[in-house]
Amino acid sequence: MTDPHEPMLERRALRIEQNSHTPLYLFALAADEVGLVADVARISRDEAGKLIGYQRGERRNHVKQILDYLNSGEVVFPNGLILALPDTVRFRSSRGPATTDGLATAGTLEIPLPTNDSDPRPAWIVDGQQRSLALARTSNSKLAVPVAGFVASSLELQRDQFLRVNTVAPLPSNLVTELLPEVVSAPSPRLSQRKMPSALVDVLNRDPESPFFGLIKRASTDPDERRVAVVTDNSLVEAIKESLESPSGVLFPFRNIATGSTDTDGIRRILLVYWKAVRATFPDAWGRPATESRLMGGVGIRAMSRLMDRVMVHVDLSDAGAEKAARQEIMLIADHCCWTSGVWEELGLPWDEVQNVPKHIAAISNYLARVYVGARKERK
Structure with missing residues (x-):
């Protein structure tokens, strides 16, 4: 039962039954009520490394543009907010034969409010973060704001809806990439293909045994940690995805397409052995x-990952000397690499003119493959 002493906000609302598990409510809030009811779930990680939240940071220019419009006088503001409501909200249907038309039911929505300013807000903003920030600052504080709210008691459901409602206006790719492993099903086949690679990149970034430990820049990376996080997660995600999906990729056999299962332990072993060997081969x-070393930029990560598909087929992972064997293979191309100085042979590209673009990624990848295959033939 509702506590009669609990502060409550009542609003006329329409309840739309799109499915039996997640009721959807359409209602309005005054601009100054948005901050009282809802908060922004900023993406970050807790002390245990668990991902919390899902929203990117404030875009000041965007917020200012909205705020300037809100304060300009007579405004029309049809772009509403989408809120994830707590399961403590209550809906009371109106009485009478005109209560429903078969699609929507009219009534009153009761939203519990925090007792004081320090208490958490009952709802989370799934879409409209920048608009909500502008609404909180506008002098037009009584402006009626359209709201669509769905009951979502779990963070997983909120993240799922957050990704789905933001597919028209694309979110930052690194934010989407980091969130994908946390949702049950990806919003599209394209994003689904990035879900496993993103989870593996998270492992590489958080595993103390990984040469990438703390070096990968993700949407949730703390500002202080960004100083040492020199590898963009998207480059690694694309590299792993390519090896997983290509029949010639060294990671491809670790997927059972028939059952949909993946040997993540085996993949982790290959990635750790290979990239540790890369680090040992190019310590400087x-x-x-990336401005000082193209190895850590997208072009280096992608090119060396493609070389991994050739190198690791010659390395016995069950052998205690696997990492040493991988390094011996990589040494075959080491003298031909110009990650921090020099000019790439045959390509005529100074090291600092190599960019993270498809043309250069393909050129460096193909060059290293030719050098490696030729060196192995000579060694035999």
Whole structure:
């Protein structure tokens, strides 16, 4: 039962039954009530490394543009907010024969409010973060704001809806990439293909045994940690995705397409062995910003990942000397690499003119493959 002493906000609303598990409510809030009812779930990680939240940071220019419009006088503001409501909300249907038309039911929505300013807000903003920030600052505080709210008691459901409602206006790719492993089903086949690679990148970033430990820049990376996070997660995600999906990729056999299962332990073993060997082969280029070392930029990550598909078929992972064997293979191309200085042979590209673009990624990848295959033939 509702506590009669609990502060409550009542609003006329329409209840739409799109499915039996998640009721959807359409109602309005005054601009100054939005901050009282809802908060923004900023993406970050807790002390245990668990992902919390899902929203990107404030875009100040965007907020200012909205605020300027809200304060301009007579405004029309049809772009509403989407809120994830707590399961403590209550809906009372109106009485009378005109209560419903078969699609929507009219009534009153009761939303519990925090007792004081320090208490958490009952709802989370799933879509309209920048608009909500502008609404909180506008002098037009009584402006009626259209709201669509769905009951979502779990963070997983909120994240799922957050990704789905933002597919028209694309979210930052690194934000989407990091959120994907946390949702049950990806909003599209394209995003579904990135779900497993993103989870593996998260492992590489958080595993103390990984050469990438703390070096991968993700949407949730703390500002202080960004100083040492020199690898963009999207480059690694694309690299792993390519190896997983290509029949010639060294990670491809670890997927059972028939059952949909993946040997993540085996994949982790390959990634750790190979990239540890890369780090040991190029110690002066490892861990530096991409402006100082192209190895840590997208072009280096993608090219060396493609080389992994050739190198690791010659390495016995069950052998205690697997990492040493991988390094011996990589040494075959080491003298031909120009990650921090020099000019790439045959390509005529100074090291600092190599960019993270498809043309250069393909050129460096093909060059390293030719050098590696030729060196192995000579060694035999």
